[in-house]
Amino acid sequence: MEATRPLMGTVFRVTVPDGTSDQTVDEVFAWLEHVEADFSTFRTDSAISRIGRGELARDDAPPEVLHVLARCDELEEATGGRFRVRGGPAPLDPSGFVKGWSVDEAALIVRSAGIDDFAIYAGGDILCAGQPPDGDRWRIGIRHPERPDQNLATVLAVEGGAVATSAAYYRGNHIRGSRDGVVVSVTVTGPSLGVADALATAIFSDGAESLEFMDRFPEYGLLLLDADGTMRKTPHIVTIP
């Protein structure tokens, strides 16, 4: 069974086995709404907006806000500043990590209800666990950079874990070949969706020019696509022919 909701400026969907109690699904969405209220840069009264404006001292922020900002600082350092929470349109914007982290945390709620097989989708990023209803691996399609609304570039077989994609899609008068060799889609897999999402953003930000920092994330796999769909990947990632 599935439940879908628009949250945090995107769409979230929880897939759990049939017969899962509504209470569990309700708890997941209540948690995600709570995160949205604390971290929304659209809401002027959110903790993150108040810290950004200097109205709320970081030390006085709710514990999960402190936790997230500490993780963001670590990721900023580890990616050589390619992942950043400052310098955008909002003075402080950790949403590149928050969406994935909120899903990592939501998975704890699902697991604590005794559910081992589930998937949580958050605006193109996914955390899956256990097995899908119809097989032993989750099959995750990756959008084709040139025809994102119609075609898949490839399909991953995932035993459990996070899949995050950062990409630019082009439509219209694209001249074939004009962007050959340019990385337009970055997919990162690994244990945490928050980290995978931040790494995908970081790698995409400089067109995958420098990947050395990925040595510090040995559990995380990487799949790069050029505009024409040409694929490069690390051995972590298993694709279905």
Add this chain to the structure above:
Amino acid sequence: MRRTFAIVVLSGASIAFASRFTAPHTGVVTAADPSPYEAVTTTTRVSPGVTATPLPPPTTSTTIPLPPGVRIIEGPEVRMNRGLVQVEITLHYGTITDIEMVRYPTSDRRARQISLDAEPYLEAEALDTQSADIHIVSGATETSYAYIRSLRETIAVAAISADR
């Protein structure tokens, strides 16, 4: 050798949160929702012209029968900086099978372009692939906040009408 980066992401905040949580009525649209057969009413507005002949009624309604389990719900118009956004969702036994942006900002070309570019990605994202071979699709989408807000309100309308 490089230092590996062992980030401990989980704080357990969600569990602490959930332990205090009492479920309200949510109105989540799920596949299990047994939607009854419903017909949809479309409304055609006829603008009054300057003429001596009697005006036609300002509104005519036509009822179109739909296949069992299908409902179409038009969401409220959501006013955003760049103009009005409105979506229409099609439900089949409570599952969203189609989302259409029936109104998008046309006030300036840039806004219109953003709306048109975003629509297929947003739609693909919200619908997911229902192919037997794929469970979920990963890929960034050009998210429009107005679209999402309109969609959120439309789903709320859908949930209310499913309760009836």
